[in-house]
Amino acid sequence: LARYCLDFALDKVPAEVKRKAALCILDTVGCMIAGSSNRVGKIVTAYALEWGKPGPCTVFGRGSGVDLESAALANGTLGHLMELDDGHRPSDNHLGCVVVSSAIAAAEHAGATGADLLRAVIAGYDVMGRAGHAVCLPRRDAPFHGTGTTGGFGAAATACSRALDAMYRKLRDHHHAYVRPNATDYRLLNRLYALHYLFPFVILGLVILH
DSSP, rough: OHHHHHTTGGGGSSSHHHHHHHHHHHHHHHHHHHHHHHHHHHEEEEEHHHOOOOOOOTTTSSSEEOHHHHHHHHHHHHHHHHHHSSSBTTTTOOHHHHHHHHHHHHHHHHHHHHHHHHHHHHHHHHHHHHHHHOOOOOOOEEESHHHHHHHHHHHHHHHHSSGGGGHHHHHHHHHHHHOOOTTTHHHHHHHHHHHHGGGGTTTHHHHHHH
16 A cells, blocks of 8 residues: 555546546635634634644644644644535545645645645545545444544555655654664554654554554
């Protein structure tokens, strides 16, 4: 799965899929902007600005930039607040609020291009949709919500995309800086930890599959 994300090539994606992905980005951004005027939206964006670090990443509805983690948290919440975000019926999940929020934050953090962003979003939608379809967690009377659980795969896929090379190198270097030799389990935990700031549920989704 990781190799698929790393080797994902935008030039092999049909034009129709690219247009649809661009619309998904615009639609999700619209949901984020709408959510920013909601009471909860104001709370989560205020939290991101107060506790986050200054950075290049946009918090929609606010003028100040913050770090990657804070932007992904705030925008992911904003995207779903109004319950107007897109839905993927085969997995019964909301893909955009997870994937687009993670991809935009990672792209701004890495200084990526619009094409890089598009590639990351398509990879994220594909991976999260397939993972969600495979497990298809029920939305009611279940211990885990599908979007929050399989969302970890979508968020991780956006960072694994080779289009976001700077982000990829940051994740790789973060991992190598903390790995202890000959400690297989610890290396695995550090790989999971290196992804934690992309979306609050990324570790949960990966651990459940493992």
